[in-house]
Amino acid sequence: MNVFGCLILIIILISKTSIATDVCSPGGCVCGISHRVINCDSKGWENLSSLEFPSQVNTLTLVANKLQFDRVEDIEKINNLTNLMDFSLNQNPLGKIPSFHINNLQSLSLIDTSLTSAEFPPSYNNCPLKAITLNDNKLRSINENDFAVLENSKLHRLHLDTASISKIDQNAFSVLKHLDSLSLKQNQLKSAEFLANLPRLSSIKLDGNQFTSLPPQLSIQKTMRIASLTSNSITNIDESSPLHTWLMKNWTSNRIYLANNPIDCCSSLWFIRFLQKTPEFVADRSLLKCAAPTSLAGQFLLDLNPDRLNCGDEPPKHSWWTIGRILGILGGIIGIVISFIIICIAYRYIRYRPSQSGYTEIDDPYVNVENTLPGGPVFPNLHDDEVDDRLSTYTYPDGTRSYAQTHSTADGVYAVDPSQTGDSVVERTALLSRPH
Numbered sequence: 001m002n003v004f005g006c007l008i009l010i011i012i013l014i015s016k017t018s019i020a021t022d023v024c025s026p027g028g029c030v031c032g033i034s035h036r037v038i039n040c041d042s043k044g045w046e047n048l049s050s051l052e053f054p055s056q057v058n059t060l061t062l063v064a065n066k067l068q069f070d071r072v073e074d075i076e077k078i079n080n081l082t083n084l085m086d087f088s089l090n091q092n093p094l095g096k097i098p099s100f101h102i103n104n105l106q107s108l109s110l111i112d113t114s115l116t117s118a119e120f121p122p123s124y125n126n127c128p129l130k131a132i133t134l135n136d137n138k139l140r141s142i143n144e145n146d147f148a149v150l151e152n153s154k155l156h157r158l159h160l161d162t163a164s165i166s167k168i169d170q171n172a173f174s175v176l177k178h179l180d181s182l183s184l185k186q187n188q189l190k191s192a193e194f195l196a197n198l199p200r201l202s203s204i205k206l207d208g209n210q211f212t213s214l215p216p217q218l219s220i221q222k223t224m225r226i227a228s229l230t231s232n233s234i235t236n237i238d239e240s241s242p243l244h245t246w247l248m249k250n251w252t253s254n255r256i257y258l259a260n261n262p263i264d265c266c267s268s269l270w271f272i273r274f275l276q277k278t279p280e281f282v283a284d285r286s287l288l289k290c291a292a293p294t295s296l297a298g299q300f301l302l303d304l305n306p307d308r309l310n311c312g313d314e315p316p317k318h319s320w321w322t323i324g325r326i327l328g329i330l331g332g333i334i335g336i337v338i339s340f341i342i343i344c345i346a347y348r349y350i351r352y353r354p355s356q357s358g359y360t361e362i363d364d365p366y367v368n369v370e371n372t373l374p375g376g377p378v379f380p381n382l383h384d385d386e387v388d389d390r391l392s393t394y395t396y397p398d399g400t401r402s403y404a405q406t407h408s409t410a411d412g413v414y415a416v417d418p419s420q421t422g423d424s425v426v427e428r429t430a431l432l433s434r435p436h
């Protein structure tokens, strides 16, 4: 049996005779003089059986043990600590939030405790929690009812950093009416609808997420004192951003942090002017650099003259750009329509122009072919007395037929090839127009 085992044994023996001798006995936890602050970190504990805590403890840390709180006795042992206000179980393999019912608990820290859900069990109903930290867990999403039992709490501060969160229900925090500081650093968030339901929020940390623009909800509350969005993917900041609202509403005590975003300076000219005219809004303005266009990459925004930037085809102002684009599209459509009309006219002209091959419409069957088709093929003259040995070539819907005409001469019989005259209609007409 090792020294530690002996110690436990001694503690058990002593605790049978006196409640005061406990984890703070020599060789045990690090305890404050009055045993109000106790640190029992890295003890290798798997459970709390055979351990006694002084009832006056108000700050207890059990960091880096192997506690799971899967036994009711362990939960009860903590629940019995009626003076406990500040409790840390960081780096224990909890798996889920333990069902503590600690009457005076104000601060709970469950960092790196293998949580897969932020759902608080019903035992926390009426718990006077003011601060919760659930960083470094694999929460993935925050659901609408995760904090529902904390409705009567006075929760001011909630930290959910590095928690693999990609989805937050827009009402997830709405029961937390006193929440004024919310930290969601290093997650995978792209939007922040939940901000609309936090009327008292004054600090939001969204650093290291996946925002591509400033969340519009930042313009809802006047109480928003600090918004931190460093290390996101924000490229454009223009007059549609909440900063414009801050400026218009004169919320001059608001501060935003934006360092380490890939700002496109040519599409953020409004922002560059904003920074230079009203620098107070952007607390880390001296750190902001352009990421695009390449000609400006690495340049500090504060060093740029927005009226003299070489932005090439990039128009200087958003509104101008929009109007320009609309005009461009309209011009393109009109151009296409005009081209189409011209092509149609040209096609009609070519298609119906009287031509050598005899493509012409003849309404009068007795029209003089020789006049209609100047230079056209000369048809053999059939005379009444000549043998009509025409070859039938095609039957028309009206029952008439066209013929490839043949003509008997001294040289023999020859046929007029319709493919040479090009159109059997002409031949038919030629046939009909024969003088009687």
Ligand SMILES: *[C@@H]1O[C@H](CO)[C@@H](O)[C@H](O)[C@H]1NC(C)=O
Pocket: 044, 045, 046, 047, 048, 049
């Ligand atoms: C409590 O934990 C100790 C080690 O810390 C272990 O030896 C013991 O079996 C555990 N007791 C229960 C009931 O799990």
Ligand SMILES: *[C@@H]1O[C@H](CO)[C@@H](O)[C@H](O)[C@H]1NC(C)=O
Pocket: 073, 074, 076, 077, 080
């Ligand atoms: C909690 O305290 C009650 C008395 O207040 C006691 O009977 C009970 O055994 C304690 N539970 C634990 C697990 O220490």
Ligand SMILES: *[C@@H]1O[C@H](CO)[C@@H](O)[C@H](O)[C@H]1NC(C)=O
Pocket: 250, 252
């Ligand atoms: C904006 O607020 C400041 C004080 O915060 C005040 O001095 C200034 O006159 C206000 N400007 C406008 C336009 O309301």
